[in-house]
Amino acid sequence: MTSTVPLAGLRVLDYCWIGAGAFVTKMLADHGALVIKIESRARPDNLRVAPPFKPNVDPLEASGYFASRNSNKKSFALNMSHPTARLIAQRLAAQCSVVTSNFRPGIMERWGLSYDDIRRENPSVVYLTMPMQGLTGPHKEYVGFGSTIAALSGLVERSGLPDRAPVGTGTHYPDHVPNPGHGVVAVLAALYERARSGKGQSIEVAQLESTVNVLGPELIEAAIGGPPFVRRGNRVADAAPHGVFPCKGSDQWCAISVRSDEEWRSLVDVFGVPVWSADPVFATFGGRKAHEDRLEAVVAGETRQRDRNELMRELQKWRVPAAAVSTTEDLVNDAHLSARGYWHRSEHAAMGPILMNGLPFRVVGRPQPELRAAPLLGEHTWELAAELLGMQRAEYDRLVAEQVFY
Amino acid sequence: MTETTGERQPAGPLAGVRALDLADVSAAYTTKLLADLGADVIRVAPERDPLAETEPRIGAAARASARYWFDNTNKRAVALDLDTARGRAAFETLIRDIDVIVETGAPGSMAARGLGYDHLAELRPELILVSVTPFGQDGPKAGYLADDLITLAAGGLLSLGGYPDTAPVAVDGMQSTYAASLAAATALLIALLERQATGRGCWIDVSAQECIAAALEDAIPELDLRGTVRRRVGDRPREAGSGVYRCADGYVSMIAGRVGTAKAWSALVQWLNDEDIPGAEELVRDEWNSFLHRQKPASIETFGAVFARFAGARTKAELYRDAQVRGIALSPVNRMDEVLVDPQLVARDFFVPLRHDELAREVVYPGAPYRFSRTPWSLRSPAPRPGQHTADVLPDAPPEPLPVRPL
Numbered sequence: 064m065t066s067t068v069p070l071a072g073l074r075v076l077d078y079c080w081i082g083a084g085a086f087v088t089k090m091l092a093d094h095g096a097l098v099i100k101i102e103s104r105a106r107p108d109n110l111r112v113a114p115p116f117k118p119n120v121d122p123l124e125a126s127g128y129f130a131s132r133n134s135n136k137k138s139f140a141l142n143m144s145h146p147t148a149r150l151i152a153q154r155l156a157a158q159c160s161v162v163t164s165n166f167r168p169g170i171m172e173r174w175g176l177s178y179d180d181i182r183r184e185n186p187s188v189v190y191l192t193m194p195m196q197g198l199t200g201p202h203k204e205y206v207g208f209g210s211t212i213a214a215l216s217g218l219v220e221r222s223g224l225p226d227r228a229p230v231g232t233g234t235h236y237p238d239h240v241p242n243p244g245h246g247v248v249a250v251l252a253a254l255y256e257r258a259r260s261g262k263g264q265s266i267e268v269a270q271l272e273s274t275v276n277v278l279g280p281e282l283i284e285a286a287i288g289g290p291p292f293v294r295r296g297n298r299v300a301d302a303a304p305h306g307v308f309p310c311k312g313s314d315q316w317c318a319i320s321v322r323s324d325e326e327w328r329s330l331v332d333v334f335g336v337p338v339w340s341a342d343p344v345f346a347t348f349g350g351r352k353a354h355e356d357r358l359e360a361v362v363a364g365e366t367r368q369r370d371r372n373e374l375m376r377e378l379q380k381w382r383v384p385a386a387a388v389s390t391t392e393d394l395v396n397d398a399h400l401s402a403r404g405y406w407h408r409s410e411h412a413a414m415g416p417i418l419m420n421g422l423p424f425r426v427v428g429r430p431q432p433e434l435r436a437a438p439l440l441g442e443h444t445w446e447l448a449a450e451l452l453g454m455q456r457a458e459y460d461r462l463v464a465e466q467v468f469y
Numbered sequence: 470m471t472e473t474t475g476e477r478q479p480a481g482p483l484a485g486v487r488a489l490d491l492a493d494v495s496a497a498y499t500t501k502l503l504a505d506l507g508a509d510v511i512r513v514a515p516e517r518d519p520l521a522e523t524e525p526r527i528g529a530a531a532r533a534s535a536r537y538w539f540d541n542t543n544k545r546a547v548a549l550d551l552d553t554a555r556g557r558a559a560f561e562t563l564i565r566d567i568d569v570i571v572e573t574g575a576p577g578s579m580a581a582r583g584l585g586y587d588h589l590a591e592l593r594p595e596l597i598l599v600s601v602t603p604f605g606q607d608g609p610k611a612g613y614l615a616d617d618l619i620t621l622a623a624g625g626l627l628s629l630g631g632y633p634d635t636a637p638v639a640v641d642g643m644q645s646t647y648a649a650s651l652a653a654a655t656a657l658l659i660a661l662l663e664r665q666a667t668g669r670g671c672w673i674d675v676s677a678q679e680c681i682a683a684a685l686e687d688a689i690p691e692l693d694l695r696g697t698v699r700r701r702v703g704d705r706p707r708e709a710g711s712g713v714y715r716c717a718d719g720y721v722s723m724i725a726g727r728v729g730t731a732k733a734w735s736a737l738v739q740w741l742n743d744e745d746i747p748g749a750e751e752l753v754r755d756e757w758n759s760f761l762h763r764q765k766p767a768s769i770e771t772f773g774a775v776f777a778r779f780a781g782a783r784t785k786a787e788l789y790r791d792a793q794v795r796g797i798a799l800s801p802v803n804r805m806d807e808v809l810v811d812p813q814l815v816a817r818d819f820f821v822p823l824r825h826d827e828l829a830r831e832v833v834y835p836g837a838p839y840r841f842s843r844t845p846w847s848l849r850s851p852a853p854r855p856g857q858h859t860a861d862v863l864p865d866a867p868p869e870p871l872p873v874r875p876l
Binding site for chain 2: 069070090094113114115116117126127128130131178196197199200201202203204205206207208210211212213214215216217218219220221222223224227228229230231232233234235236238239240241244245246247248249251252253254255256258259262264265266267268269271272273275276277278279280281282283284285286287289291292294295296297299300301302305306307308309314316317318320322379382383384385386387388389390391392393394395398399400402403405414417418420421422423424425426427428429
């Protein structure tokens with residue numbers, strides 16, 4: 064009951080590069096799995112060369128973005144363009160419970176690392192692929208990023224103001240939530256089943272299909288033939304006011320959500336029962352919704368005079384859902400998150416101490432798993448070659464010299 | 470309503486797992502994930518289930534909730550009021566062969582009913598209790614109230630969304646509920662795997678705020694390494710060639726200049742020149758190959774003007790097809806009705822029609838978020854009516870008689 068490494072003993076051969084896939088295997092590594100990240104300086108994982116960078120550090124070891132996605136993994140430097148590397152990868156695959164990749168269709172096949180190749184030696188392997196739009200279909204070769212998948216899925220079009228261009232989340236959202244989330248759920252479910260049946264299988268997470276699932280209700284609504292959707296900013300059908308209101312200072316905001324009349328009366332009380340609140344149109348939800356422009360203007364008139372955090376505290380005290388809009392700086396200094404021990408400082412071998420998000424869940428009564436910083440490129444090649452392949456030092460040195468281990 | 474609408478399929482990977490869903494809208498998707506993978510999930514809610522009244526509402530007089538339909542496929546439903554002694558007694562009977570409970574009550578509310586983890590674990594040591602709340606079980610904000618917008622604000626994603634000249638704008642579709650649900654499902658599956666070895670359950674505390682704070686892309690390392698607070702940039706591209714651009718019939722989204730995609734930028738410039746777009750010749754100059762140059766406001770402006778001349782005369786579909794031929798990551802900004810006819814999704818038989826007997830019609834649902842080769846995901850039955858299976862599930866311990874709702 065005191066273990067913080069519930070996945071100890073699980074070996075993962077990881078060909079997930081960039082964003083979404085790397086998050087899947089990070090979750091496994093953070094819970095104790097041995098995740099062997101295959102990478103090479105011959106063609107580095109794009110995330111290793113993605114900003115932000117720590118200054119004056121080896122350029123392949125300086126990416127904070129890479130570090131944020133690769134904690135607790137081990138790095139095995141393997142130059143896949145070399146035929147010998149492919150044989151070594153196949154030997155590693157034979158010893159892993161899970162093999163993951165997020166390349167375009169055809170790459171793993173070219174390396175002799177298709178599901179069929181691996182399961183011949185290792186029939187109980189769980190094999191995850193995360194192609195953009197799937198391994199089949201007319202668009203299987205199409206290229207994309209999180210933001211273009213978000214656009215395809217309908218998420219972008221629905222987010223923003225009605226009279227402005229749509230904006231989505233402002234991030235490559237599918238890379239951060241639906242795709243890593245569905246990917247890790249799928250692998251864990253397959254491992255659960257495997258423990259009972261002894262059998263493996265392959266899993267395909269097409270990033271578009273995964274992302275459409277987080278718009279399930281909206282898709283059903285469209286399928287059933289509802290009225291056309293019009294972007295609506297922060298408004299929703301069942302609450303008013305429901306928005307982001309300006310507070311004292313520059314670019315300071317508080318989000319407020321009022322559904323019930325009771326919450327409305329509390330909001331008015333917190334504002335000191337201003338004169339406008341006597342207007343009978345505001346007394347009911349229907350009235351507030353029907354006069355939402357005016358409603359938002361009078362509420363903003365009140366919030367402008369307040370500090371966003373004081374306003375949040377006061378509203379929450381009176382049971383009105385509200386939160387100051389937190390920037391990253393606010394989050395890092397957030398007393399609540401600190402009290403929960405959310406932020407971690409990990410010691411990175413090249414960058415020194417770096418700030419890491421903790422896991423968003425914990426087992427009550429147990430310490431949080433340790434977050435060891437991301438590996439240096441090839442940091443564990445020798446260790447793993449000796450341990451898993453029984454390799455002698457002379458052979459290792461030769462493979463380094465031949466730039467197979469590179 | 471029929472129990473099963475499809476043909477018999479092989480069982481999903483979670484067949485045999487039994488779960489109770491006590492969650493509100495903030496985490497009901499957790500147990501949809503389990504149910505669609507074969508678990509037996511029983512939704513436990515009052516007879517008037519608040520989830521059945523959440524947006525988006527559909528149909529005549531808005532009597533149904535598309536969210537309730539989506540979140541509750543493959544589940545059974547029991548009407549139980551945990552605030553009554555009889556309801557609690559029935560619940561204690563119910564949990565004796567249950568593996569997982571997912572609940573979203575305010576911290577302390579389960580314990581206040583006498584149904585805290587310690588008590589439940591005495592009755593059922595193997596139980597995995599998953600508690601999903603906006604701010605977690607402890608800490609100074611543990612009791613704070615939140616909905617999706619408040620969670621996005623507290624977790625930081627709202628600060629990245631919207632236009633620089635207006636208030637921040639939240640992403641649509643209650644995305645914080647998916648972030649929390651996917652984390653909750655991850656946590657409980659890890660606990661189930663561990664239980665296979667130890668035989669013991671546990672109590673899992675999921676904070677939706679923390680789930681959102683983990684979804685901020687490079688913004689945390691950006692602050693940590695450069696001291697820069699990332700802010701919303703809205704509809705203005707961050708770099709020439711990357712962003713949302715207007716075209717003849719809407720918008721397209723393009724990434725043609727990110728690190729590692731220099732080839733895509735060259736292909737884009739070639740395309741504009743092949744089509745003789747005025748001003749495109751300027752983009753051939755060498756300095757444009759540097760992303761530092763492409764990130765200058767003047768470059769973003771110059772490129773935007775050239776691309777507007779080009780895209781303004783072309784449709785989303787034309788741009789999508791022709792860009793992809795050239796290896797450029799460009800996609801249409803689809804409306805939901807366009808997603809329903811996306812050629813790729815249609816060709817892969819993604820969408821699943823599900824018979825709704827009460828409507829005497831089929832309704833199209835999103836298909837599998839993942840495709841398993843041996844133990845498939847499946848949609849077997851639509852969401853139950855609240856309380857539909859009370860008599861089946863609790864034949865020996867009926868709760869108090871319930872008033873019949875008028876149709």
